[in-house]
Amino acid sequence: xxxxxxxxxxxxxxxxxxxxxxxxxxxxxxxxxxxxxxxxxxxxxxxxxxxxxxxxxxxxxxxxxxxxxxxxxxxxxxxxxxxxxxxxxxxxxxxxxxxxxxxxxxxxxxxxxxxxxxxxxxxxxxxxxxxxxxxxxxxxxxxxxxxxxxxxxxxxxxxxxxxxxxxxxxxxxxxxxxxxxxxxxxxxxxxxxxxxxxxxxxxxxxxxxxxxxxxxxxxxxxxxx
Amino acid sequence: xxxxxxxxxxxxxxxxxxxxxxxxxxxxxxxxxxxxxxxxxxxxxxxxxxxxxxxxxxxxxxxxxxxxxxxxxxxxxxxxxxxxxxxxxxxxxxxxxxxxxxxxxxxxxxxxxxxxxxxxxxxxxxxxxxxxxxxxxxxxxxxxxxxxxxxxxxxxxxxxxxxxxxxxxxxxxxxxxxxxxxxxxxxxxxxxxxxxxxxxxxxxxxxxxxxxxxxxxxxxxxxxxxxxxxxxxxxxxxxxxxxxxxxxxxxxxxxxxxxxxxxxxxxxxxxxxxxxxxxxxxxxxxxxxxxxxxxxxxxxxxxxxxxxxxxxxxxxxxxxxxxxxxxxxxxxxxxxxxxxxxxxxxxxxxxxxxxxxxxxxxxxxxxxxxxxxxxxxxxxxxxxxxxxxxxxxxxxxxxxxxxxxxxxxxxxxxxxxxxxxxxxxxxxxxxxxxxxxxxxxxxxxxxxxxxxxxxxxxxxxxxxxxxxxxxxxxxxxxxxxxxxxxxxxxxxxxxxxxxxxxxxxxxxxxxxxxxxxxxxxxxxxxxxxxxxxxxxxxxxxxxxxxxxxxxxxxxxxxxxxxxxxxxxxxxxxxxxxxxxxxxxxxxxxxxxxxxxxxxxxxxxxxxxxxxxxxxxxxxxxxxxxxxxxxxxxxxxxxxxxxxxxxxxxxxxxxxxxxxxxxxxxxxxxxxxxxxxxxxxxxxxxxxxxxxxxxxxxxxxxxxxxxxxxxxxxxxxxxxxxxxxxxxxxxx
Numbered sequence: 001x002x003x004x005x006x007x008x009x010x011x012x013x014x015x016x017x018x019x020x021x022x023x024x025x026x027x028x029x030x031x032x033x034x035x036x037x038x039x040x041x042x043x044x045x046x047x048x049x050x051x052x053x054x055x056x057x058x059x060x061x062x063x064x065x066x067x068x069x070x071x072x073x074x075x076x077x078x079x080x081x082x083x084x085x086x087x088x089x090x091x092x093x094x095x096x097x098x099x100x101x102x103x104x105x106x107x108x109x110x111x112x113x114x115x116x117x118x119x120x121x122x123x124x125x126x127x128x129x130x131x132x133x134x135x136x137x138x139x140x141x142x143x144x145x146x147x148x149x150x151x152x153x154x155x156x157x158x159x160x161x162x163x164x165x166x167x168x169x170x171x172x173x174x175x176x177x178x179x180x181x182x183x184x185x186x187x188x189x190x191x192x193x194x195x196x197x198x199x200x201x202x203x204x205x206x207x208x209x210x211x212x213x214x215x216x217x218x219x220x221x222x223x224x225x
Numbered sequence: 226x227x228x229x230x231x232x233x234x235x236x237x238x239x240x241x242x243x244x245x246x247x248x249x250x251x252x253x254x255x256x257x258x259x260x261x262x263x264x265x266x267x268x269x270x271x272x273x274x275x276x277x278x279x280x281x282x283x284x285x286x287x288x289x290x291x292x293x294x295x296x297x298x299x300x301x302x303x304x305x306x307x308x309x310x311x312x313x314x315x316x317x318x319x320x321x322x323x324x325x326x327x328x329x330x331x332x333x334x335x336x337x338x339x340x341x342x343x344x345x346x347x348x349x350x351x352x353x354x355x356x357x358x359x360x361x362x363x364x365x366x367x368x369x370x371x372x373x374x375x376x377x378x379x380x381x382x383x384x385x386x387x388x389x390x391x392x393x394x395x396x397x398x399x400x401x402x403x404x405x406x407x408x409x410x411x412x413x414x415x416x417x418x419x420x421x422x423x424x425x426x427x428x429x430x431x432x433x434x435x436x437x438x439x440x441x442x443x444x445x446x447x448x449x450x451x452x453x454x455x456x457x458x459x460x461x462x463x464x465x466x467x468x469x470x471x472x473x474x475x476x477x478x479x480x481x482x483x484x485x486x487x488x489x490x491x492x493x494x495x496x497x498x499x500x501x502x503x504x505x506x507x508x509x510x511x512x513x514x515x516x517x518x519x520x521x522x523x524x525x526x527x528x529x530x531x532x533x534x535x536x537x538x539x540x541x542x543x544x545x546x547x548x549x550x551x552x553x554x555x556x557x558x559x560x561x562x563x564x565x566x567x568x569x570x571x572x573x574x575x576x577x578x579x580x581x582x583x584x585x586x587x588x589x590x591x592x593x594x595x596x597x598x599x600x601x602x603x604x605x606x607x608x609x610x611x612x613x614x615x616x617x618x619x620x621x622x623x624x625x626x627x628x629x630x631x632x633x634x635x636x637x638x639x640x641x642x643x644x645x646x647x648x649x650x651x652x653x654x655x656x657x658x659x660x661x662x663x664x665x666x667x668x669x670x671x672x673x674x675x676x677x678x679x680x681x682x683x684x685x686x687x688x689x690x691x692x693x694x695x696x697x698x699x700x701x702x703x704x705x706x707x708x709x710x711x712x713x714x715x716x717x718x719x720x721x722x723x724x725x726x727x728x729x730x731x732x733x734x735x736x737x738x739x740x741x742x743x744x745x746x747x748x749x750x751x752x753x754x755x756x757x758x759x760x761x762x763x764x765x766x767x768x769x770x771x772x773x774x775x776x777x778x779x780x781x782x783x784x785x786x787x788x789x790x791x792x793x794x795x796x797x798x799x800x801x802x803x804x805x806x807x808x809x810x811x812x813x814x815x816x817x818x819x820x821x822x823x824x825x826x827x828x829x830x831x832x833x834x835x836x837x838x839x840x841x842x843x844x845x846x847x848x849x850x851x852x853x854x855x856x857x858x859x860x861x862x863x864x865x866x867x868x869x870x871x872x873x874x875x876x877x878x879x880x881x882x883x884x885x886x887x888x889x890x891x892x893x894x895x896x897x898x899x900x901x902x903x904x905x906x907x908x909x910x911x912x913x914x915x916x917x918x919x920x921x922x923x924x925x926x927x928x929x930x931x932x933x934x935x936x937x938x939x940x941x942x943x944x945x946x947x948x949x950x951x952x953x954x955x956x
Contacts, residue, residue, distance in 0.1 A: 009466070009469075009470055009557065009558060010380070010466050010469055010470075012380075012381070012382025012469065012648060013382070013648060015649070016648065016649065016650045019650060020650070048648075049382060050379075050380040050382075050465070050466060050469070052466065053380065053464070053465065053466025053467075054380075054466075055466065108372070108375075108643050109372075109375045109376075109379055109643045109644075109645070110642055110643070111379075111641075111642055111643070111644060111645045111646055111647060112638075112642045138647055140379070140645045140647060140648065142379075202647075204650065205647050205650055208650075210652075210653045210654075210664075
């Protein structure tokens with residue numbers, strides 16, 4: 001599998017996701033945001049960070065950068081696209097995914113391990129998880145409060161586009177387990193064609209056992225299956 | 226241009242004597258720009274004029290130290306051609322005036338000190354002190370400072386891995402914000418600020434210069450009064466996005482063999498960076514101010530030289546490397562401008578519109594800056610107090626619950642969950658433990674780090690308090706299995722012109738020195754923050770120690786969480802029952818008199834080395850240092866973090882029991898060991914003449930028993946421990 005990781009000015013999880021992918025023998029190329037050509041690849045990753053400082057709406061500047069035209073093209077041909085954290089924000093800003101990410105409801109940056117339910121395990125990103133698998137992966141964001149109107153949410157549910165949902169320590173999807181106020185506790189969504197995934201949690205921070213959490217391993221294993 | 230006189234010099238924070246000395250040194254009356262430059266270089270913050278004499282007495286060398294104090298940061302050898310680069314710095318005054326930007330730019334400044342040296346920053350820590358929790362400004366300041374640190378550090382993408390927070394009414398008018406950063410570089414690729422090579426180009430890179438932060442360093446060299454609010458314009462505004470670009474661009478440039486020397490524009494901006502570089506290299510420097518990238522038009526030479534706009538660097542390039550440098554900074558969308566060159570005049574020459582606006586000998590600004598031997602008074606030792614009749618009436622249950630729910634002992638996750646403590650994926654343990662562990666990327670090696678100080682000890686006895694701060698940092702590193710390497714210190718004090726404050730400073734330095742010497746734990750960098758006073762009321766002396774240790778094998782580390790039930794719990798080190806200045810007396814019973822605990826440095830060293838050795842051998846299940854709060858708080862923290870209970874059996878009752886549990890005698894640890902390792906550990910401790918005591922065992926139930934007489938529900942204690950921050954917005 002070949003991966004292109006897009007580096008925007010202000011990206012800061014680009015190395016982290018590269019290191020994680022390489023643990024699974026996946027080859028990565030770093031692509032600077034100003035490039036006009038996107039080398040052929042199976043997966044394009046938009047990493048976490050603060051692209052352009054996120055001084056405008058998070059991800060909105062990056063969604064207009066030169067390389068994004070190529071990323072959108074790649075997606076339209078059915079190529080895989082993954083946006084993590086700031087990458088997820090860029091995907092909603094560029095229209096590749098529905099909804100948008102608002103400020104966390106407590107108005108604070110939140111960095112901690114959260115509990116998730118794998119709602120859809122039939123995607124190229126989650127096929128190594130069990131259906132409704134209970135996992136723990138960290139989040140680290142200020143704007144992760146997923147919002148979409150009622151109709152969109154219904155469509156997401158009907159099409160099985162909700163991939164990850166936040167839940168409490170007993171893995172029940174409720175308010176208590178919702179760290180940032182997201183609609184339907186949504187932590188990750190995929191597009192209708194199931195090739196573009198955006199998620200706030202950081203799977204790349206969960207591939208080693210140091211913090212006793214390595215639930216991200218299955219995420220990367222899924223890419224290879 | 227305004228004619229300079231004594232009065233104007235005074236307004237610049239220069240005394241009449243200092244003004245006259247300037248005239249004598251340069252043989253003329255300075256113009257306003259020159260006066261501004263002198264005020265920036267001669268203020269306390271930049272010149273260390275009150276502290277220098279005493280700082281020189283600190284131990285700064287050992288076999289691993291590559292660069293001690295005097296550079297942007299200290300450099301210590303950690304083998305395999307790796308070095309660790311670190312420093313701590315204060316941003317107290319600006320953070321009080323404008324907490325968000327003050328704290329944010331504190332983080333930015335210390336990050337630049339690290340990557341200026343060619344190191345990639347891998348971890349930030351901070352030491353914060355606020356006024357009493359019921360003071361009207363405290364919550365506003367706490368919230369602003371924490372979000373400022375988060376806003377800056379998270380955006381740059383360097384994890385904030387640890388720190389300390391304390392509330393005490395002595396900080397009501399002067400909060401402390403001390404930021405530490407640690408970076409990693411290759412031993413043969415460290416960059417310094419010593420300028421050399423006449424005619425080499427002087428290059429300005431980074432953000433543009435604006436009118437913010439003018440006189441920031443002078444402001445930080447004065448006491449506060451009613452008008453401190455009006456000093457808001459002296460606080461700089463941070464742009465972490467530019468910092469991230471600057472970081473990447475500088476590290477990229479450092480790969481190209483183009484740099485002669487490099488220095489960030491921190492306090493006193495372009496003035497101090499250019500003067501310091503030239504002074505260290507014994508050369509002159511000529512700058513054409515017309516070429517300095519400015520944010521707004523019409524900025525005067527005075528403003529350009531004194532601006533403390535952030536995210537800027539000054540670089541001396543090798544001749545002919547301008548283009549390489551320019552291309553890199555263009556790629557990162559940052560300003561690049563050749564603003565001058567090195568000369569052989571040993572002067573700082575500034576030109577603007579083809580007119581020389583400043584012509585000053587470098588030496589007058591640097592070496593010849595005043596150095597004071599200020600009058601100091603010995604502190605008066607506080608007498609021992611008989612606590613028995615003051616404490617005997619209290620119920621142990623009640624005291625434990627009070628200690629655990631006090632904001633100073635509270636669970637601080639409300640704070641550190643706002644910091645990205647995991648980015649870079651090398652954070653090995655969560656904040657909240659003894660020392661933070663950060664892996665050296667792509668290796669099995671790690672750095673451990675901790676920031677520590679107990680100001681109430683220092684107030685009572687600066688000597689023992691200074692020593693204790695060093696020892697506590699040493700202990701925190703040993704607790705996780707790291708070999709302590711070296712320290713950086715941030716010395717926060719009141720007005721040094723008062724002999725009792727100067728006395729606190731001198732005695733603190735003596736205490737620190739003694740500990741560093743015996744523990745072979747030298748000072749490699751640091752910062753002094755004086756004049757932390759408002760309307761004549763000063764803070765407790767607060768010498769914050771940032772300690773860094775080395776872990777050679779990540780498989781041989783320890784943490785403070787109990788691992789299993791039915792294991793044995795030991796106290797290593799002797800408990801004499803010292804209650805003076807303990808948390809119990811100071812925070813809970815408000816008995817603020819009495820001497821702090823003394824320290825036997827030989828024991829500190831012995832116990833620390835022993836613990837590291839046992840962790841390496843795999844004989845320790847969990848380890849925690851005993852500090853504020855005594856044995857009982859250490860044990861409760863071990864229980865709360867693991868959700869395991871403990872059964873303590875201590876053959877003492879009433880007052881003696883309270884004394885035993887809450888005493889803050891030094892050089893002690895709590896450890897959890899397996900039954901099977903009991904004899905081997907006990908024998909080893911006997912052999913090394915280490916005092917130890919078995920005090921109980923871990924249990925499966927979430928309960929804490931003391932002598933079968935007291936019983937605590939662990940979940941209830943956790944609830945109490947979380948309460949203050951959980952109710953933060955409602956308090």
